[in-house]
Amino acid sequence: MANAKFSNKIVVYDDKGKTKIGMPRPTALMQMTENESIVELAQDIEKRLIASIDKVI
Numbered sequence: 001m002a003n004a005k006f007s008n009k010i011v012v013y014d015d016k017g018k019t020k021i022g023m024p025r026p027t028a029l030m031q032m033t034e035n036e037s038i039v040e041l042a043q044d045i046e047k048r049l050i051a052s053i054d055k056v057i
Helices: 026-033 036-056
Strands: 010-017 019-021
Touching: 019 036
Parallel strands: none
Antiparallel strands: 010 019
């Protein structure tokens, strides 16, 4: 798993005067692999990304 690389795009946009932040969920993308260890890694990454976004808003 040391060579695993994840790329995630985070989008910041304006919606009717409100700033919104969006991203594709790593868990949704990695569930297609049917590899439990990758899904678990994606869950951890998703949790950390959401926590990071929550800290700045």
